[in-house]
Amino acid sequence: xxxxxxxxxxxxxxxxxxxxxxxxxxxxxxxxxxxxxxxxxxxxxxxxxxxxxxxxxxxxxxxxxxxxxxxxxxxxxxxxxxxxxxxxxxxxxxxxxxxxxxxxxxxxxxxxxxxxxxxxxxxxxxxxxx
Numbered sequence: 615x616x617x618x619x620x621x622x623x624x625x626x627x628x629x630x631x632x633x634x635x636x637x638x639x640x641x642x643x644x645x646x647x648x649x650x651x652x653x654x655x656x657x658x659x660x661x662x663x664x665x666x667x668x669x670x671x672x673x674x675x676x677x678x679x680x681x682x683x684x685x686x687x688x689x690x691x692x693x694x695x696x697x698x699x700x701x702x703x704x705x706x707x708x709x710x711x712x713x714x715x716x717x718x719x720x721x722x723x724x725x726x727x728x729x730x731x732x733x734x735x736x737x738x739x740x741x742x743x744x
Contacts, residue, residue: 617642618690619701621743639740645705648682649712656716675713682709701744711735 619642620634634642655674659667686705690698714721715732 616690616692617686618692618698619643619744636740639743640736643701643704643739644708644712644736645682645686648678648685648709651681652678652709652713653716678709678713679706682706698744700742704739704742704744708735708739 619639620632652674655678656671659665659670659674683702683706686702687697690701711732714723715728717723717725717728721728
C-alpha cells in the first residue's frame with residue numbers, strides 16, 4: 615500500500631487497487647512514524663540530565679516538522695505525477711496537532727484542549743482530497 619491518497623479510480627496503481635475511503639485517508643494523513651519518534655525523543659529528553667529540555671524539544675519539534683514534510687513528500691511521490699502538496703501539508707499539520715495533543719514542551723496546553731483539537735483534526739482532515 616502506498617501512502618499517497620487515491621481519490622479517483624484512474625490514480626490506482628493497478629486494477630486491484632481501490633479508491634481510498636475516509637478511514638484510509640485518516641491513516642495516510644497521520645505521520646505515525648514521525649509521531650512515534652516524537653514520543654521517543656520526549657521520553658529521552660525528559661529522562662536526560664545536563665540538557666535544557668525546553669530548548670531541546672523546540673529543536674526536535676522544528677526538526678520533526680521538517681522531517682514530516684520531506685518524508686511525506688518522498689513517500690507520496692509517484693513517477694510522472696506532481697507532488698500531492700495538500701496531503702504533504704495536511705500530514706505536516708497533523709504532526710503539529712499530535713505534538714500539541716501530547717502536551718509538554720514545547721506546547722504546554724490544557725490536556726482537554728489538546729484532546730479536542732486532535733479529535734476535531736482527525737475527523738475533519740480526511741474530508742479533504744489531495
